[in-house]
Amino acid sequence: MKYAQRIMICIKRNKIYLYLLAIVLILSQVVFLSYFIHKTNDRAIIGLHQKIGARVITTLDWDEIEDGYELFPYEDIRAIGKQSEVKAFDYRNEVILDTKNIEKIGVEGVREATDITFIGIQYAQMMDIEMKTMELISGRVFTQDEINNNAQVMLISEQMRLHNNLQVGDTVQFEYFEYDEIEATEFDHTSDNSTRTIRTKTPYVFEIIGTYHKQALHARGEKDKEYTSYTNSNLLNSIYVSGNLVEQMQQLDTKKVEGIAGDVTYLLYDAKDIEQFIETAQKYVPESYMFVDMKSMSEQMEGMLQTSRSLSTMIFTTSVLLGIVISMLVLFLVFKHRRREFGIYLALGISKRGLIAQVLSEIFVVTLVGIALSFTLLQFIMPSMTGAIIHNEIMSSREKQHMPIDGIEKFEGVGSIDAYIKPAIQLEDYIVVGVGVLLIILGSTLLLLYQIIKYPVKDILLE
Known part of the structure; x- marks a missing residue:
């Protein structure tokens, strides 16, 4: 002491x-x-x-693209998914449906809210939720049977649910418009002066099985404000459904869509199989795409x-x-x-x-x-x-x-x-x-x- x-x-x-x-x-x-x-x-x-673990992603190789790029055909995506190393795979295809039963959500910085976009997925458990880039707020995710059988069920953003006073279990009707003319880039199917002619309207009734939340982006400078505002509007107005159902809708239009131009994620059983998987899958992948695995992303x-x-x-x-x-x-x-x-x-x-x-x-x-x-x-x-x-x-x-x-x-x-x-x-x-x-x-x-x-x-x- x-x-x-x-x-x-x-x-x-x-x-x-x-x-x-x-x-x-x-x-x-x-x-x-x-x-x-x-x-x-x-x-x-x-x-x-x-987060990545035994995942391999195919994505557009922007450094190699000079005169445009090819779509990644659905049949080739699935052929790779059948390889013995693959546990599951997922990709997103999108389609826009119209409805008067749900109001779009606008955000500051965007003059008009983005369209309600249906995002089709293949992996029922939803990789975004597994990888914690998305949070399930209420309800449940899909079952694989719902994905495979084109079930008319959907996950909407929690903000969309609150904005429209909806509940899990409610049903909402949407319409898919098919057009005869495909040359125009801008049109309005509600206007008499539309430059594209509606051929048919196909109604779809979807049941809400769950709601999700995705963290909004924050602009880090004036240059980023417009981009982040648009992205945040898109996040709020996105609805997740069966990818097979979206593909089915795309086949109804005059100009059929046979593939995607986005990323495809393959979840392997073991990270040790990545090199063998890439070597085998290479023949299915278009020249404008590249493989990205844990090593290259790191x-x-x-x-x-x-x-x-x-x-x-x-x-x-x-x-x-x-x-x-x-x-x-x-x-x-x-x-x-x-x-x-x-x-x-x-x-x-x-x-x-x-x-x-x-x-x-x-x-x-x-x-x-x-x-x-x-x-x-x-x-x-x-x-x-x-x-x-x-x-x-x-x-x-x-x-x-x-x-x-x-x-x-x-x-x-x-x-x-x-x-x-x-x-x-x-x-x-x-x-x-x-x-x-x-x-x-x-x-x-x-x-x-x-x-x-x-x-x-x-x-x-x-x-």
Whole structure:
């Protein structure tokens, strides 16, 4: 108890320790920033690995497209899906149906709400929900029989349900319009001046079996507002149904659709089979498409995060070197300020070992207090600061590569890189940085201890 009291008295009496406290506060925050950027990047890549797992995606290879692209034929998509390595597969085909029974939802930034779009899926459990890019709010997902047998059941957004005062179990009638003329690009089937002639109307009555919620996108600049507003409007006005049913509707039109131009996701039984799967499936895939697996997506993400990684490494190296130099200077001042005091302690019979232990204890306590104060501030500002730095670097990388807001790194059911950047401080982060800063300060203390060990008591007293 007396030893602890003596340490506290020495700390309070020597105001020069305030300089050391300030150094610890600054050093721990800078080191934590660099460490946290690096760890957030690593966790983003780990999160991507966990989410993708044994998935392989076929997507348009925009770097190779010069004179347009082919549709990926439905029959070839299914042929790949029958390979022995494939557990399940999913793709999206879309169609627009009309109804007067549901009102579209508008969002700020879009003059007119996007059309109600029916998105057809093949995987009953819905990969978006499995991969947590979509949340099931109420009701249930599809059964595979409903997908295979073209059942007229649907999942709508929770916002659409609330906006139209609907409930799970309600039925809504829609109409699919078939047109004779296909040349026009803009038309209005409710207008007498329509440039396309309605050939037939086919009614469909859908039962609501569930509702979902998808996180809205947030614009990170003026350039992105229009894009994000349109995408958010589309999210709210999307309805999920059987993909086979959508394909059936597409065959009714004059211009039949025989394939898709979007992504196809194949879920394999084992990630070890990815290379064999790609080699076998390659013959079915059009030239304008490419395979994307966990390895290639990780490489792409690492490329997008490379700048922030380099920044964090530079900050860490600089802060550690400066921290050591400044700490040594401050501790040298501590020794110079207390040199005579140390000599008196030694003259009174305190051993050098005992004095070194006391000095180490004093510096240890001051450092711990500084780290604790620093971490108290860090938990409020570090996650948002780290997220902003990484997102800014991603946006900068996209602009240099002339990529859109979601970039070519966005695939169906996987989401954009931004979705994986979730700065959250964990206990291990505090421990690693705290121990690191403590070692830097105590390591710098060797200069002070060397001065005590080197000089005889007489020299210390007389100087």
